[in-house]
Amino acid sequence: MPRQNETALIIGAGLQGCSIALFLARAGWNVTLLDKNVAGRHASSVNAGGLRTLMRDWREYPLSELAMEHWRHLDRLIGAKAAESCEVRLGVGQIAVALDEAEMSWTLGRVQEMERRGLGAEELLSATEVRKMLPGLTDQALGGLVSRGDGHANPAASTRAFRQAAMAAGAKIVENCRVLGLERLPGGGWSITASSGQYEAGVLVNCAGAWGAEVAAMAGQTLPLKVVAPSMIVTARTQPFLEPVVIGIDRPLSFKQSAVGSLVIGGGILGKPCADHDTSFTVMDRMPEGAAATLEAFPALAHVPVLRTWTGLEGATPDGIPVIGPGDGTPDLWHVFGFCGHGFQLSPAVGDVVGRSLVSGTVDPLLAPFSGRRFNAGDAA
Incomplete structure (x- = not known):
């Protein structure tokens, strides 16, 4: 997977999108997030804020444990003052x-x-x-x-903190920007036609949440997703x-x-x-x-x-775990959505692992269970 000139467009500026943007921007990438509403308007800010490894699907467990390490040391990731605002309470169980x-x-x-x-x-x-x-x-x-070791945090405050950290690292966020169409560029990379203009980047990351399948369809890819509230x-x-x-x-x-x-x-x-x-x-x-x-x-x-x-609006996959990884035949288009109402805790690990995968050019093994190809293979059990 080529690194595509270290530029990324992320569709969706919720917690997952901002976390990925934070890690990519700190790695020196030029990152722009496009959000159809206000950043964090939907599932990211209106969930219960659970920090839970308990009863996770076993396929999510290694990613969840990595996420918990980030939550334990959140000050190292987003700064002490921002971490304090997130009201993280671990160890209450x-x-x-x-x-x-x-x-x-x-x-x-x-x-x-x-x-x-x-x-x-x-x-x-x-x-x-x-x-x-x-x-x-x-x-x-x-x-x-x-x-x-489990606990909870303030979801709205956490979403704001990750957004501010991503922006401080150099990521740009464009709000009230509705994506109207996608086009693959010759030689790789993507062009996005949006309500606020035209955007191009080497890598496109689809963090559109409840609208993730719609964005995938714009690129000619079919992924199953049910919109729930x-x-x-x-x-x-x-x-x-x-x-x-x-x-x-x-x-x-x-x-x-x-x-x-x-x-x-x-x-x-x-x-x-x-x-x-x-x-x-x-x-x-x-x-x-x-x-x-x-x-x-x-x-x-x-x-x-x-x-x-x-x-709040959320996307749910048939097998209860998210889609995280490159699209079929499109290493420069990643899908990161379908968290089924339990993505809040996973978000810092998603940013970390997706960011490392894009920077290194190799998909991290932790993401293997989440490939969208599992649906093409008929494995939704």
């Missing part, structure tokens, strides 16, 4: 709660599978242990899994009682308590995506499902009122 026999059986199988693969630091918890770690947890809980709930403030992030196994359960005491509840409840209009809407009839899962685990929270909800 993430805990998956088993509320029935089937979920408990799954946790046992998960631990055995990860041990067989030599991956992870997930610990099996008994009913007594999980209730001790989670005050107020229902007596029906049978156990769970914990990853003690994950929803979040925020409650009124309540007395601090919880440090770990709690997630479900088969239930739509995911929540944490913020520093001010409010509960931030996710769990995969979907809103209505309107990608053609760059927006999404909460489907209120679906929200009680997420609240019910929380109350099943923590019945004492029934009195806590909900204050607001929100959604």
Whole structure:
């Protein structure tokens, strides 16, 4: 893969795009990011900010562990003041709660599978242990899994910090710039026709998130992607009682308590995506499902009122892991999208590994599971 004169255009200035831009710019590349809205407007800023290795797909695990090293030492990557603004809290742990026999059986199988693969630091918890770690947890809980090094961060602040670091390194960001067409240049490289003008570079990186498949199609490449709108709930403030992030196994359960005491509840409840209009809407009839899962685990929270909800647009692949790598037959066009709602934690590792791959001219082995060619081979399992 030739280095194409060390110039890159990145479509999408969310967290993944800004992270890649940061590493490339620091390697001396000339980098421009184009964003159809405001940088970080969609999935990057409106997720729950989970820093989770717990229950990752085993194919993501090595990349996730590298990402966690970057989060632990974020000051080295973006500076001490910026890192402080991201409100990174590692070591509070993430805990998956088993509320029935089937979920408990799954946790046992998960631990055995990860041990067989030599991956992870997930610990099996008994009913007594999980209730001790989670005050107020229902007596029906049978156990769970914990990853003690996990935690969370502020997603909007982190997106801003990575954007500012990329710009400080020399990357240029053009907002409200809608890509209208792509053209491969003779001899390699790409020309982009956009609403704000014409752009050219040796390498094109497609970090378009929910619109990633549309950008790929402009280059004549077909990649499967479903546009989804994950929803979040925020409650009124309540007395601090919880440090770990709690997630479900088969239930739509995911929540944490913020520093001010409010509960931030996710769990995969979907809103209505309107990608053609760059927006999404909460489907209120679906929200009680997420609240019910929380109350099943923590019945004492029934009195806590909900204050607001929100959604964000995201792209999901058929097999639940992202597409990261060069396009089929286009070493100068990379696709980096389809993070399925769990790309926030991976972002610094994605920037690191994609950046190193482009600079060296060799695709890093960590990215092998994420090649879009797996869909051409019919492997979406």
